[in-house]
Amino acid sequence: PETESALGTMADAGAITWVRLTIPSIPQAMNQGLVRARHDLVLFLDDDIRPDPELIAAHLRAHQESPGGIVAGRVLQPWHGGKADPADASRFGFNSESSREVDEFMGGNFSVNRHDAIAQGGFDENFVRVAYRFEADFALRWRRAGGRIRYAAGALIHHLKASDGGTRVFGDYLRTAIPAHSVGEYYFALVNRPPGWLRTVFGRPMRAIATRHHLRRPWWIPSTLVAEVGGILWALVLMFRGRRLISNVADASRN
Numbered sequence: 001p002e003t004e005s006a007l008g009t010m011a012d013a014g015a016i017t018w019v020r021l022t023i024p025s026i027p028q029a030m031n032q033g034l035v036r037a038r039h040d041l042v043l044f045l046d047d048d049i050r051p052d053p054e055l056i057a058a059h060l061r062a063h064q065e066s067p068g069g070i071v072a073g074r075v076l077q078p079w080h081g082g083k084a085d086p087a088d089a090s091r092f093g094f095n096s097e098s099s100r101e102v103d104e105f106m107g108g109n110f111s112v113n114r115h116d117a118i119a120q121g122g123f124d125e126n127f128v129r130v131a132y133r134f135e136a137d138f139a140l141r142w143r144r145a146g147g148r149i150r151y152a153a154g155a156l157i158h159h160l161k162a163s164d165g166g167t168r169v170f171g172d173y174l175r176t177a178i179p180a181h182s183v184g185e186y187y188f189a190l191v192n193r194p195p196g197w198l199r200t201v202f203g204r205p206m207r208a209i210a211t212r213h214h215l216r217r218p219w220w221i222p223s224t225l226v227a228e229v230g231g232i233l234w235a236l237v238l239m240f241r242g243r244r245l246i247s248n249v250a251d252a253s254r255n
Helices: 002-012 026-036 055-065 114-119 134-144 166-170 183-192 197-209 212-216 218-241 249-254
Strands: 041-045 049-051 070-076 109-113 149-159
Touching: 026 041, 026 114, 041 055, 041 114, 055 070, 055 109, 055 149, 109 114, 109 149, 134 149, 134 183, 183 197, 183 218, 197 218, 212 218
Parallel strands: 070 149
Antiparallel strands: 041 109, 049 149, 070 109
């Protein structure tokens, strides 16, 4: 209630534009941001963060140094203990202090030219519920069109990892038979067919139950398998319906 009251006060004063969706949807909300924005560059942030004082300046500087690309920012998670990932880590993480070209980005801290993003159709609203893999989908479409993604270590946020609000209403993926978490992975694989996509589709159900949680609580195995099978079927329906991108791309980009 305190958050809602504060946002309402700022909206009434004209300090922010507060757009509320009927059903929580990350890609739909982000498409609304692209269409409604009044400037060329749009910065997307998660809802539960503490921004570094240099966050916006670092994003802007990265766009000036590498025009026309996506700028992926750094995300410091609670479990990092305030420390950066090692520069020589075998697998790149979005808490590195080393800026570089990357293949993907984290949806809680990145910026993009709105006209270029709209020209790609924006974000696919078929990534429903928790919208898992929607960033990977946009990044893949972006790179296939010749775009670049630049990780800027100076564009830092501290992720607070709140336990409720937004798409968290869809529950814990380890304790549900609802495919809100699994559908995105299957949809991404079926639509984009990246290398190893068949292994993802046929192997994920077994990987989903090969966890310490299921080893200690095997009674959750049937529910998880139901969620995985439901995710495959839901993803197939979404695939056959076709992507849900920003409509009227040319009109939207002129606004």
